[in-house]
Amino acid sequence: MRSMTGFGAGQAHFGDARISVELRALNHRHTEVRVRLPNELLDQGAYLEQLARERLGRGRFDIGVRVLGSALPGARFSRERARSLYAALVELRDELAPGAEVPFTAITAMPEVITAPNALDSEELRRALGAAFDTAASALAAMRESEGRALLADVKRRHERCRALVSALHTRAGRLVESYRDKLRERLARLLAETHVELDTGRLEHEVALLADRADVAEELARLESHLDYFATTLGEAGPVGRKLEFVLQEIGREANTIAAKAQDATAAQLVVELKAEIERLREQVQNVE
Secondary structure (H helix, E strand, C coil): CCECCEEEEEEEEECCEEEEEEEEEECCCCEEEEEECCHHHHHHHHHHHHHHHHHCCCEEEEEEEEEECCCCCCCEECHHHHHHHHHHHHHHHHHHCCCCCCCHHHHCCCCCCEECCCCCCHHHHHHHHHHHHHHHHHHHHHHHHHHHHHHHHHHHHHHHHHHHHHHHHHHHHCCHHHHHHHHHHHHHHHHHCCCCCCCCHHHHHHHHHHHHHHCCCHHHHHHHHHHHHHHHHHHCCCCCCHHHHHHHHHHHHHHHHHHHHHCCCHHHHHHHHHHHHHHHHHHHHHCCEC
16 A cells, blocks of 8 residues: 655756756545646656656656756857957948947847757656656655555554444444333333323334334445455555545445434444544545555
8 A cells, every 4th residue: 555645856967967856746536747847848848747647656746857057058159250250240331331330249149159059968868857757756656655554554443443333333233122112111101101091012012113124224234344344355455546445435434324314322323423433534544545
């Protein structure tokens, strides 16, 4: 099991510079990738997003890239070309407008004077980006696995608590009919205390049977146990299990809500309240599972 949150960083050499890649992972139902690049690397966004989708799985990932040092060589100023161009301008001035001023800045706008830096070697750049990304992804995976182990321990503990509460509900459910009968007898005894009407035992049993049928939670408890078994099995599976666990918890929560609606017994109702609280805590934790 791996957590969906974490951080990883990596660096790789690129010429005289270093490429730094930082990965941050957050919870998300699907895969969302956001890339921040310096200006000289803007055309590499699609490449990094592809790497992330292939390697990182489900979640929201923020990828930050920095260039430490200069990835591009500096621009070059050609003095010889500048002298030649300026001399040509002065000669043209003497021919067309003798005595006119020829500003030196006139030659700085000419592209022949300043040579732009060479474009980045795309293949070499991608190798450096890929190497830095791999290092960052490995660090991220290690952190997510470490957090995942802590998550797994907590989820298992809460899962066992849910099992214990379901077992207690099973025990209580077996006593509900007798509890309903005793409460109904007490109420009828109070109502008939000042009258001469005799209690119809057969009618009492009939009412108890109807009430017990409406409050029967045996099927819901059986399904709860089955869902909890499947939840435990899923916890032991390799690979991403978060979505599957979320679905199982929805089913567990549905059965718990049905039991809560049926439970007319204070003790059973309290057990269901505790069960629903544990299910909600499990849901919060499972949302952090990849």
